[in-house]
Amino acid sequence: MPHKTFLFFIWPSLLAMILFIALPIGSVAYQSLFIEHEKILIEAKNCGPFGCTSQVSVDAEAMARLRAEQPAGRFNGLGTYTNPTHLATDEIADIVATSKNFGEIRSRIMNLPFYKALIFTLAYTFIVTPLVIILGFIIAVVVNSVPKLLKGPVIFFSLLPMLVTPLVGSLVLFWMIDSRGIIGAMLQSLFNDPTLSLKASPTLTWLTLFTYGVWHSAPFAFVVFYAGLQTVPKDTLESAMVDGASRWERVRFVTIPYLAPLATFIALMQLMDNFRVFEPIIGFSAAASATSLSYLIYNDLRAAESPLFGSAAATSMLTIIGVIILLLPVLRRNWREFNRKT
């Protein structure tokens, strides 16, 4: 296809992606170098019968003028990146210098908002992803062996947790684990502890979010593996049987190697999706004990008075760098494959 025809076909979608994905990334990079204007204060003398008092207030008019002139705020260089709510370089240096042991360093770093969110995001990504793959695989193998009549309904109901939006799905679970909800009440009677609440401790909240993540994504892995199982070559399975392989050995030495590429695909999709975990935190009202990078950005943009564009943009840039690091191995592999093909 000549370049001109190619361009003719692709320009609308290319334009959409450049305007609304590439440019915003540039805009984020630009905004992250700026910070909100300082408040312009005016002092007004207020003289009454009991003497004069002076009152300091924000000059709204001057502020509005300044905002109109420089909407992004004032230039701050990389200041936002290193401040205490982001990379907190000074605080880290201080913590490392003054802490006695590793445990103290760790717990003090966990109090810095950015690192708290980063650690949760990474923990979520790297705990949920493997569990999803394992659980999805087990479900697929078992469902593949049940009578045909059951398969349709099982797939139907399995799709639900995945297709329902994370906010709604997490709300549904959140209401059930409420101490007055069915799961919450059952756990209380199970452990014989009427004060037990999954929302109270950070550890339990983390576990709840991980469980939710696995529940939400396992169906995806299940469906992909299930489709893969239909294509496992029957001949190989049969010759394995002739050679005396047991049921488990057939799964271990025929099915798993055959499905390994699918596992890579699921892992890639899951890494991308889990890294942006955000809605469950809102659904479970878990922000007090678990925040993610995406949640930090959302929170900055939702700040009570006016959105903290600079701060949100700096977190966004750091998140984008994280995504690229995450994808680097995949991109390298694709590049090698592409070169081999051409």
Next chain:
Amino acid sequence: MSDLANRKPLPLALLSAVFVLCWLVIAAFPFLWTMWGSFKVEGDFFSRADWMNAITGPVTERQYGSPFTLAGYEGAWVQQEFWRAVVNTAIVTVFVVLISLTLGTLGGYALARSGFRYTFWLLMAALVFRAMPHVTLVSGYLLPFFQLNVWGYLPTTIIVLVAINQPFTLWMLHSFFLSIPKDLDEAAMVDGCTRFQAFRLAIIPVMWPGVVTTGLFSFLLAYNDFTVTSMLLSQENATMIPKINSFLGSTQEEGKVMYAVAAVVSAIVPLFVLILFFQRQIVSGLTAGAVKG
């Protein structure tokens, strides 16, 4: 393979039956439970006394004279004007699906038929774009949109959702068009068609299965989106999911959590119907990326 040789020992068969049942309960029970509970009052659905109350509904019966009530739905749909959000969602999803499929088929077709090196780079860029957390992009939009005075309107959100959806649509349709033999449109071009005529006359008639599948996923993205819609739409233009979230802020204190429950169920039911009719397409769409690339 003979069935006899493949027959399972009884304990293993039992074990797998139990496992499948467990998984079914885990996957489906929360939704069925919430649907059932949405017809109760808060005192039953969040019962302090006994969880069985959520099934039998004694408090609901005392208040409304029957164990089922539509009070939650009435509160959400009429009092809190949830119907407005439903209309907005309908507008957004219809336009997002139509526009992203139009752009996506053209682009995906071009990517599938052009053999140049830059198609690889475009696809890789699309992959990176697909991985971008949406909220980072939103933080890039907000300030320019405030400046241009386009914040809060449905068309803005529709265009943004289309653009966010493009990388996925391109990948999916690209791999679908690769599976349509090249000879088809090349034969049309030998017969004197231009590239676009070949696309219109030879490809469009056979592309519908792939387009329907991709369309389903575009629909799901637009329908389920929370990040973009909650940040880019004003209160009165809100779609369903941000509306549900705003219920939580405003209604949790007043003991009106049942409004949110009813709204959540209202948002789930269309998905139920969707899966019922399009299960096969959804499954094939989920696996398309895996099997082909």
